Amino acid sequence: MANGSTAAELDLAQQTYGPIVGNRWIQLAAGVTADSIGKVKAGELVNFVARQVGGKGGGKPDLAMAGGTDASKLSAALDSVQGWVAQRCNS
Secondary structure (H helix, E strand, O other): OHHHOOHHHHHHHHHOEOOEEOOOOEEEEEEOOHHHOOOOOHHHHHHHHHHHOOOEEEEOOOEEEEEEOOHHHHHHHHHOHHHHHHHHHOO
């Protein structure tokens, strides 16, 4: 994989978020497996996405939630997750 990331680490980026888009808000959730918490924390991940959609969030290292208000930026925010995770897994 690019940048030395393993398939499991990049798969994390594909499966840890769960956006729910309402009429005026976005709700996000992130979960991180115990073996990945040393590199990726759910609170940091969900907050990374939430900031891009006009929100904020947080939680525990293994499970976190956030909200946002700008659904027009959700697709780009989710697309950025894989790179964010890969960066942390390679440091």
